[in-house]
Amino acid sequence: MAREAAPELKTIDPAVAEMIKRAEELGYSTVFSRAAKTPPCPIGADGACCQICDMGPCRLVPTKANPEPVGVCGATRSTVAARNMARHIAAGTAAHSDHGRDLALTLLAVSEDEAQGYEIKDPDKLRVVAGYWGVKTEGRTNREIARDVALAALDDFGRQRGEIKGAKRAPQKRIELWKQFDLTPRGIDREVVDTLHRTHMGDDQDAEHILHGSLRTALADGWGGSMLATDFSDILFGTPSPAVTKVNLGVLKDDEVNIVVHGHEPTLSAMIVRVSMEPELIEYAKAKGATGINLCGVCCTSNEVLMRQGIASAGNDLNQEMAILTGAVETMVVDVQCIMQALSDLAGKFHTQFVTTSPKVKITGSTHIEFDEHHALDIARQIVRGAIDNYPNRKGQVQIPNYLHDLVPGFSHEYIRYMQGGALRGSFRPLNDAVMSGRLRGVAGVVGCNNPRVTQDQAHYEIVKEFLKNDVLVVQTGCGALANAKYGLLVGEAALEYAGPGLREVCEAIGIPPVLHMGSCVDNTRILTVLAEMATEGGLGEDISDIPGVGIAPEWMSEKALAIGAYFAGSGAYVLFGVNSPVANSEEVEKIMSEGWEKLVGGKMEFVPDPKEIVRRSLAHIDAKRAALKLPAYDPNKYGKSGDAKMNELLKLPLAQRQAALYGAPVAAE
Ligand code: MSK
Numbered sequence: 001m002a003r004e005a006a007p008e009l010k011t012i013d014p015a016v017a018e019m020i021k022r023a024e025e026l027g028y029s030t031v032f033s034r035a036a037k038t039p040p041c042p043i044g045a046d047g048a049c050c051q052i053c054d055m056g057p058c059r060l061v062p063t064k065a066n067p068e069p070v071g072v073c074g075a076t077r078s079t080v081a082a083r084n085m086a087r088h089i090a091a092g093t094a095a096h097s098d099h100g101r102d103l104a105l106t107l108l109a110v111s112e113d114e115a116q117g118y119e120i121k122d123p124d125k126l127r128v129v130a131g132y133w134g135v136k137t138e139g140r141t142n143r144e145i146a147r148d149v150a151l152a153a154l155d156d157f158g159r160q161r162g163e164i165k166g167a168k169r170a171p172q173k174r175i176e177l178w179k180q181f182d183l184t185p186r187g188i189d190r191e192v193v194d195t196l197h198r199t200h201m202g203d204d205q206d207a208e209h210i211l212h213g214s215l216r217t218a219l220a221d222g223w224g225g226s227m228l229a230t231d232f233s234d235i236l237f238g239t240p241s242p243a244v245t246k247v248n249l250g251v252l253k254d255d256e257v258n259i260v261v262h263g264h265e266p267t268l269s270a271m272i273v274r275v276s277m278e279p280e281l282i283e284y285a286k287a288k289g290a291t292g293i294n295l296c297g298v299c300c301t302s303n304e305v306l307m308r309q310g311i312a313s314a315g316n317d318l319n320q321e322m323a324i325l326t327g328a329v330e331t332m333v334v335d336v337q338c339i340m341q342a343l344s345d346l347a348g349k350f351h352t353q354f355v356t357t358s359p360k361v362k363i364t365g366s367t368h369i370e371f372d373e374h375h376a377l378d379i380a381r382q383i384v385r386g387a388i389d390n391y392p393n394r395k396g397q398v399q400i401p402n403y404l405h406d407l408v409p410g411f412s413h414e415y416i417r418y419m420q421g422g423a424l425r426g427s428f429r430p431l432n433d434a435v436m437s438g439r440l441r442g443v444a445g446v447v448g449c450n451n452p453r454v455t456q457d458q459a460h461y462e463i464v465k466e467f468l469k470n471d472v473l474v475v476q477t478g479c480g481a482l483a484n485a486k487y488g489l490l491v492g493e494a495a496l497e498y499a500g501p502g503l504r505e506v507c508e509a510i511g512i513p514p515v516l517h518m519g520s521c522v523d524n525t526r527i528l529t530v531l532a533e534m535a536t537e538g539g540l541g542e543d544i545s546d547i548p549g550v551g552i553a554p555e556w557m558s559e560k561a562l563a564i565g566a567y568f569a570g571s572g573a574y575v576l577f578g579v580n581s582p583v584a585n586s587e588e589v590e591k592i593m594s595e596g597w598e599k600l601v602g603g604k605m606e607f608v609p610d611p612k613e614i615v616r617r618s619l620a621h622i623d624a625k626r627a628a629l630k631l632p633a634y635d636p637n638k639y640g641k642s643g644d645a646k647m648n649e650l651l652k653l654p655l656a657q658r659q660a661a662l663y664g665a666p667v668a669a670e
Helices: 014-026 031-037 077-111 123-132 142-158 165-169 172-180 188-198 207-237 266-275 279-287 299-309 317-325 342-349 373-393 413-418 429-437 458-469 478-486 494-498 501-510 521-537 559-570 587-601 611-628 643-651 655-663
Strands: 245-247 257-263 293-298 313-315 329-334 353-356 405-407 442-446 472-476 515-517 549-553 574-577 604-607
Touching: 014 031, 014 317, 031 317, 077 142, 077 188, 077 207, 077 266, 077 373, 077 521, 077 559, 077 587, 123 142, 123 165, 123 207, 142 165, 142 188, 142 207, 165 172, 165 207, 172 521, 188 207, 207 266, 207 299, 207 521, 207 559, 207 587, 245 313, 245 478, 257 266, 257 299, 257 373, 266 293, 266 299, 266 329, 266 373, 279 293, 279 373, 293 299, 293 317, 293 373, 299 313, 299 478, 299 521, 313 317, 313 478, 317 329, 317 342, 329 342, 329 373, 342 353, 353 373, 405 478, 413 521, 429 442, 429 501, 429 521, 442 458, 442 521, 442 611, 458 472, 458 478, 458 494, 458 611, 472 478, 472 501, 472 611, 478 515, 478 521, 494 501, 521 559, 549 559, 549 611, 559 574, 559 587, 559 604, 574 611, 587 604, 643 655
Parallel strands: 257 293, 257 329, 293 313, 329 353, 442 472, 442 549, 472 515, 549 574, 574 604
Antiparallel strands: 245 405
16 A cells, blocks of 8 residues: 655644744754655555565565565565564564663662662552562562562563563463463563564464464563563652643743753653752753753653653654754753654754763764663763753754643552552442443553654544543553643543543542553553453453453554554454554455454454544444443443533522522522
8 A cells, every 4th residue: 555755734733833844944854854755665664575585675566467476485475574563573572671671670780779879769569569570578678679579570581481470460361361372471582582583584484373473572572571661660760640740842941951851761861850950950050041950851751750750741752853943952861762863963953962871872973971870870960961061052043832731640550549449449440330331431542652654643632532522531651642641631621621421420530631641652561450450350351352442553653562562462452553554465464463363362453544443443342342241332321410510510500499409409598
């Protein structure tokens, strides 16, 4: 299928639109202009290109004369599409899991008192997590426990025999199903290597078998590397709970030293947050003519400090260049993943210092200040001081788009449990009851990236609004969460404006937004945990595949998104991807990932470019799951007559009628 170069309408974000215009006026390129100039390769886009050996690359594009082309070795379209997909999933799993490994190493360093500035922020979570890893807690110090937990986690990466520990956190029925079909991940690194090996030239050539292996690799991400990344981040930096903060380019300040953190890891960014509040550094900034230090983020490093420290966000993935285009960013500090190479060149056109920090990531033209957890505070101070020194170097006019919105991030699964009954009686019972009664039609996770091949944020926004109207409670992570935060969907008031009557009652009763921000893209594991809790709570079947719910990545672009989609499918969820199908060249592969996986594991993965069709299929799936559970069919008119909605109606009545409605009779005046 031919793909568009880029949409006419590049974004629905007015702040980004303003910066695109500025870039055009200045003659600078952006991701949008490059997307327009560089149409996607029609062969690669459909998964039709095989590059795994030097007899090719082979282009397996069917023609009238040759409807079933094969590669030089005889590889079919299905083998090639499946192999490409499996390699994407392995790369996504590697990225997430290596992030998890770094956090395990930081936890180990903290336990040995070798990590400058770090501490165990959530000892309660440490003890809960210790239970998952079989580490004894009684009579032991936090450090002793942390050491054993970190070492146990590191063992899971290199495990050669047995199973990863995280897989035991799935519902029992799922654990048995994985065992039956040989899908339980063994070691995290082992599964990545297994996929890379089996997709080497001359190995696995059965599309179904290749994809089966990739499913196990993806599960090693979801229930392994990503899950421990989330857990260890919470232990080290605090388990998120709701707080009000702000999002979009308007968070930049024209009279302060602006530092933007970008990438994925919380390790260095948490230290930058800390030192940017140090009085000596604030005084130093004032001495350079600024009124203070303004820290904000983009992408998922932003999500990490947004949900824990309430640090404002300059936006999602396609906002990264836009922040620099304001001319107001002194320093952009990046760690790993989703960092565009173009940032380096663009930063050079302004005064912005572009700082890479990961030992794995150097970008030509950047300043490299390598991060090392043993000297984290010193490194953070060096970066902040450098930004302050750069403040007097601003060139040209600063132009900060005046757009920003409140949001409420921080809905960890622990908080979601707590908000349904408090510290002592917290459970997932009220959520399950709301779905069972039909007050909530179902639940949806809308996650993932931006992609300039489609209008920025539009699919995220349109799909989520439709879900809310249809009483579907939405949880979001990553750039999807930041997208809808920009348009005001992640605040309590959004329930009044966008939610259907049943969902609105739930939001009013608990006091939550209709869209819950659950963290960064590695934190999709929090959604897995919620689904596992719902499945074991009772009333919605016994497995994740029974729950009336869906997962959507409407504007995906990253290999990590494919790994996430595959681990949700392997856990029993129906997952829909927008934009395009990277396996479009093989109907057989599309069928294996949808019908085949559904038969095998109860979950499936489909690629559906049209957002309206995504909503239609999602609601049909939710209703079918409701019917299978013998729950009442969803009725949009059944609820909405209680709570604030009811009070608002009553307030319109004359006093006597209102009292009669409330108390059965008018109340006599004293
Ligand atoms: S940052 S992986 S663009 S969500 Fe996590 Fe955003 Fe996707 Fe990167």
